[in-house]
Amino acid sequence: MALQKLAKLAHLIDKEGIYPKEILKQIAQNGDFAALQSRADLYQAIENIAKISKICGTSGFCMWCQFAIIYYLINSDNTELKNELLPKLYSGQILGGTALSNPMKAFAGIEKNHLKATKVEGGYIINGNLPWVSNISEDSVFGAIALDDDNTPVMGVIRVGDNARLKSSIKYSALEGSATKSVVIKNYFLSNNDILSQNIYEYLVRITPGFILLQTGIAAGIIKASLEEINKSNASHADINSYLNFDFKSLQNEYISLLNLVQNLAKNIDNINPLDILEARLLGSNLTQKTTSAAVLFSGARGYLESSKVARLQKEGNFVLIVTPSIKHLLKEISEVKAGRGCIKSWKSKQAI
Template identity: 30%
Template sequence: MLDPVLSHWLETEAEALDLGHSDPQTVLSQLAAANVLRVGVDPALGGSGGSVVDAIESVASVASHSLASAFVFWGQRAFIEYVLQSPNKGLGERLLPDLLSGQLAGATGLSNAMKFLSGVEALQVQARAEANGWSLNGRLHWVTNLRKSGFVVAATIDREEGGTPFVLAIPDALAGLTRSADLQLMGLQSSNTAAIDLQAVQVAEEWLLHDNAKVFLPAVRPAFLGLQCAMAIGLARRSLNEAQAHLQGPRAGLLELLEEQRAALESHVTALKAGLLDGRFLTQPAALFKIRIALAEATASAVQFELQASGGKAYLSAYGSAFARRWRESAFVPIVTPSLVQLRAELQRQSQASAQ
């Protein structure tokens, strides 16, 4: 259950956040004020307790009002998860207080890395080893939550000299790091989404998240994708609830179909939570990929069902602006990295490999 103040703010600002008419600086502050960033974090570390499953429900609740805000929330909470799972406890001690309070934005620049893990894409940042650290060069093309007042971004780094890639947290104030203007998106505009260029950026060893990306990335992937799935869950639930409000009179016969869609959606949510809690996705990533695909498809079906239940009213700007926003939001769900095309390709590759 979201804080009522946050729920009201999200509902009021959702359209402006999507179109970029609301200050993106305020999103993280609103989330922090409602303490949702602390969900799923040990109280000893400044959190409010629970597990990543509880964090998923929080992200889903935000997504039911505003996917742009949930996108920011996902980036922040995913970065917090990287810090929690990093063996560099000193880094966590330095960063967690400001991450949990929303004073510092955490950007999950690991989308390229997740594609690298599946053999889809080469790493985009290279490092040359230097005394007590590295010199970085490269570009991260699409990163969310690059708050202009201060951010730290996670990136997987290829070694110029060869060897196993590693994962760094890169603070924004370093010389040679340049943030682009916000990308011009179809929606989700107030999400501080931009690109980062790195030119001879000097990063000290104290910013190391893990020295072996091939160990760290599979370990954090369940939380990365699980929190990402939460965006689809929240949007689908909201569309089905909106559809139910329209199913009266001659449309009441569609209630059975609505309940079928709702039951299917929640069965996928249950499977997602069970896999995260029992750890099976660490050794069975394909099971997680299938759930991510199923949730994306369930979201598309839910938004389509909302349109059908609403009828022509959804196409009138005076009534349908919120629906039009959810339609744009649903278009993002299949393409956020890893996209459904990439996931299906990976599942096909695994299937062919097991058949050989």
């Protein structure tokens, strides 16, 4: 029922920026989020994201946000925080976000970290502004990273409220229905009870590969939908389509190869090479770009109509290319890793100190 509602609403989610909050809650009640109980369940979560992204990329992105905060918690050593929040996130009672776009870019040297943490009794006082946090409303939580006075990362769960206020000033060309807000954090008390890990560098090494790999679910769903549109066009225009530089069978084989690669990486997430994760995520972006562009060409003028699904798929696909880590971020980090550096190697060296 939730998927049928989503299919009918997808066009309005894209055009009018409707946030599909109630549908996401129904998806939660169907058990989709509860599929991620441990690290071993990573591929099932990716499949669930793909299933929704195939219908609506915005909703698939929101699912990834929810799975991201769930993933932070299942990897946390804070048992009380897990026991409090995981049931609410699984059931959809709370919808949450990730807020790691800025710190991940900061770790890569692309921009500065926007949040500052000052140690006080029982926790930290957090100040700063986050320009992009998605899938959040007034009753949400999200994971965030601030730097303390020694520039050591502090990662915890922020609860939206008076000291973490939402601002709805962002307008997008797509993904407008993702409930993406800027967040003003002023004198927010982050209790030690809401800290996700006391061993921050070990924790970052643990969560980052899965955090990135989960995004391939968004790509997989959009690629699958694009392939269906290409196949639909071929049913009536195979002759003229044969002159295009894209071939349905070849694209489909690339898609199957991507799924097999992602599944293998997810199964081996505890013993993974960071370069493999980065290259798989880049492969997902590149194939998304290729198949959404192909879908537009195969559809021709029909794909340029205001109500066109392929036009929406291309916009959603473009988001896969720029969401953190974007293609240029991935290429930078791949270059760093090949040069013997990279974020995870840096974290491991600091973890050993």
